[in-house]
Amino acid sequence: MSALDNIAVRVESAGNLTRNALPLLHEIRHALARLAESGESTAIDLRSIPFGPGDEADLLAALGTGEVTAQLQALGESRITETSYPGVWVVDHYNADGQRIAFQVEVTPVPQILAAQPADVADGLQRLEAALAELAEPESRPASL
Amino acid sequence: MADSTTLGESLRRNGVSRRGFLKFCAATASMMALPPSMIPRIAEALEKARRPSVIWLSFQECTGCTESLTRSHAPTVEGLIFDSISLDYHHTLQVASGEQAEAAREAAMHENMGKYIVVVDGSIPGPGSNPGYSTIAGISNYDMLMDTVKGAAAVVSVGTCAAFGGLPKARPNPSGAVAIQDVVKDKPIVNVPGCPPIPQVITGVLAHYLVFGKLPELDSLKRPLAFYGQSIHDRCYRRPFYDKGLFAENFNDEGARKGWCLYRLGCKGPMTYNACATLKWGLGWSWPVESGHGCLGCSEPDFWDAGGFYQALSIPTSNVTRTAAAAVAAGAVIGVAAGLANKAKKSGAAKKHQTVTVDQLGKG
Amino acid sequence: MDFLLWVRGPAFDVAVAIFLIGVVARLFEILLLGRKPLHSEPKGGEFGNGMAEIFKRSVPLPDIVKRGAVTLVGGYVFHIGLFITIFLFVPHIELINSIFGVRWPGLPNPVVDGVTVVTMVAMVVLLVHRLLQPVKRMLSGFEDYLTWVVTFLPILTGWIAYHRLVNPYPLILGIHILTVELLLIVLPFTKLMHAFTLFLSRWYNGAVYGRRGVQS
Known part of the structure; x- marks a missing residue:
């Protein structure tokens, strides 16, 4: 317990008063309906929402955790979590210093960033071919290996 | 120095995967405070973006804006943005000084004539005031500014001093300070006010230029609408308390502890346009109202002279009580004088009154 | 912003000064006019009857309800609405507190907002009624329309400012304050002075009737 915790500040449950979570949940419901009907994906930037203390926790608690949790290591860590509502994902990007750089709700079958990207696939193909080429010519490798 | 490598190329060269991109x-x-639906367009534009050259001029300022900016300079992502602009002159941050520093500025101007961005923080002594109030390398701020913006593609005024005159211009404005937009008339200007501005807002504006090659959409005070489009009050998480009439009356009462609205304690949120309520400060940790203090209105012109920081917005800036007392006294004097004049008129009329007989009336 | 600072500063000072000088001077003038002394034996109390009259006259006579329903209902609605919007809106209470050092609890903003709309509707109805009714129109002069405008403008601009229908906010807030200053300046020299003389004259009527022992 730090000294800060001793200060008698009792934030009146902002979740009940600012109620940012509730309208967001409605927005997500509309987005999910669009996904179900026409397959249209939606992304909501949570950093543009004026969250009061507790709002973010309220929203995440209301969404819950679903079947998929993924970690991405690219320019720092990213956590991609499916909520208890299939098709609703929380995408949380951090930089190498662990600072949040983007925070979104995506309503989509699979967040685009999880899929292997064509450019990376092409790059990977080249590397695999190069590796195989090396394996095919073992005599060219130094004897010490 | 600016070069011809695009951002997409430079990222791939640095081993950044497409996912990372x-x-x-x-x-x-x-x-940039743009909706996620813009991400594909940003990706497309960033692929082709080229490093613009930036010349940063610091005049009558406190370096708070630069401090704020460097706090946004976290490695990797924002770092990549700054690897993607070429900061060719910033006399506070750069290693070079004196002749070499000024030479770097001249060189950047010549090489990127018509294409570079000039970022200014701080106001300058106006053309009519003593140039000696602020000089760099013996050059007056006014001369250096006018010389540097000549070949600029755009000017970004960072901080309230550069945007609106700020503290140096506060009454009685001893140095005759003026805002950059008061003297630079023939270049596109973006004002990024705040004391200091939110770091992401500074980088956001530069990023917008980097990505789209043009300046963002502006409001009537030339502030980017994406960040200054809504007032603090409208985006404040304490707004429901204002609407319910629940106010903190002082900084140590029940209302203050419960996090009620700070309007009565002088919060200038209703007249202040900025992004503090959403972007927050300290990498999204908190912001003044969340920490229990009203907004000072630092991104508005003349905020320093806009009445007391701790007086509600609706309160007059002058000493009305004294005026009111004097007015009541004056009114009383005038009223009594008028009353006495009326009395005199009445008694005068009574004196002139003569008795009239029926006969006299008949004659008339 | 400069405009807002001006209306909140020097302009407000000037308006308050003219308002107070005007109101106080006129009240003194009226009170000093005096009345002829009454030499008859008092047949009843003066003060109590005067006070009672203030309230009695607020209750409309049945005949008036029938003949002037629009004027009566509209008039009551807009006067009560005006009172609520002026004295029970929190920013206004802060202003009064800064000048006189007294404050009281305000109403929640959405309530004041609703009352403001009702007040404006009542005022518009009264204006239309004034224009359509031949008798009322004949009785109305320039001053009646001027006082309507200077009373209506602060309510309208205040409502626009609260809902931020005009940007930037400092501009519309400044316009709102300016219209109030206009009202303050006009008030003491027009019929609007009834805000101060109404209860005075009602009391006087009641007091005279009381002394004479007449039913009022």
């Missing part, structure tokens, strides 16, 4: 685009969209 998409993440970078998501962060850039968030930083």
Whole structure:
């Protein structure tokens, strides 16, 4: 317990008063309906929402955790979590210093960033071919290996 | 120095995967306060973006704006943005000084004539005032500014001093300070006010130029609408308390502890346009109202002279009580004088009154 | 912003000064006019009857309800609405507190907002009624329309400012304050002075009737 915790500040449950979570949940419901009907994906930037203390926790608690949790290591860590509502994902990007750089709700079958990207696939193909080429010519490798 | 490598190429060369690039685009969209639906367009534009050259001029300022900016300079993502602009002159940050520093500025101007961005923090002594109030390398601020903006593609005024005159211009304005837009008339200007501005807002504006090659959409005070489009009050998480009539009456009462609205304690949120309520400060940790203090209105012109920081917005700036007392006294004097004049008129009329007989009336 | 600072500063000072000088001077003038002394034996109390009259006259006579329903209902609605919007809106209470050092609890903003709309509707109805009714129109002069305008403008601009229908906010807030200053300046020299003389004259009527022992 730090000294800060001793200060008698009792934030009146902002979740009940600012109620940012509730309208967001409605927005997500509309987005999910669009996904179900026409397959249209939606992304909501949570950093543009004026969250009061507790709002973010309220929203995440209301969404819950679903079947998929993924970690991405690219320019720092990213956590991609499916909520208890299939098709609703929380995408949380951090930089190498662990600072949040983007925070979104995506309503989509699979967040685009999880899929292997064509450019990376092409790059990977080249590397695999190069590796195989090396394996095919073992005599060219130094004897010490 | 600016070069011809595009950002997409430079990222790939640095071993950044396409996934990493998409993440970078998501962060850039968030930083520019653009909706996630813009990410594909940002990705497309960033692929082709080229490093613009930036010349940063610091005049009558406190370096708070630069401090704020460097706090946004976290490695990797924002770092990549700054690897993607070429900061060719910043006399506070650069190693070179004196002749060499000024030579770097001249060189950047010549090489990128018509294409570079000039970022200014701080106001300058106006053309009519003593130039000696602020000089760099013996050159007056006014001369250096006018000389540097000549070949600029755009000017970004960072901080309230550069944007609106700020503290140096506060009454009685001893140095005759003026805002950059008061003297630079023939270049596109973006004002990024705040004391200091939110770091992401500074980088967001530069990123917007980097990505789209043009300046963002502006309001009537030339502030980017993406960040200054809504008032603090409208985006404040304490707004429901204002609407319910629940106010903190002082900084140590029940209302203050419960986090009620700070309007009565002088919060200038209703007249202040800025992004503090959403972007927050300290990498999204908190912001003044969340920490229990009203907004000072630092991104508005003349905020320093806009009445007391701790007086509600609706309160007059002058000493009305004294005026009111004097007015009541004056009114009483005038009223009594008028009353006495009326009395005199009445008694005068009574004196002139003569008795009239029926006969006299008949004659008339 | 400069405009807002001006209306909140020097302009407000000037308006308050003219308002107070005007109101106080006129009240003194009226009170000093005096009345002829009454030499008759008092047949009843003066003060109590005067006070009672203030309230009695607020209750409309049945005949008036029938003949002037629009004027009566509209008039009551807009006067009560005016009172609520002026004295029970929190920013206004802060202003009064800064000048006189007294404050009281305000109403929640959405309530004041609703009352403001009702007040404006009542005022518009009264204006239309004034224009359509031949008798009322004949009785109305320039001053009646001027006082309507200077009373209506602060309510309208205040409502626009609260809902931020005009940007930037400092501009519309400044316009709102300016219209109030206009009202303050006009008030003491027009019929609007009834805000101060109404209860005075009602009391006087009641007091005279009381002394004479007449039913009022």
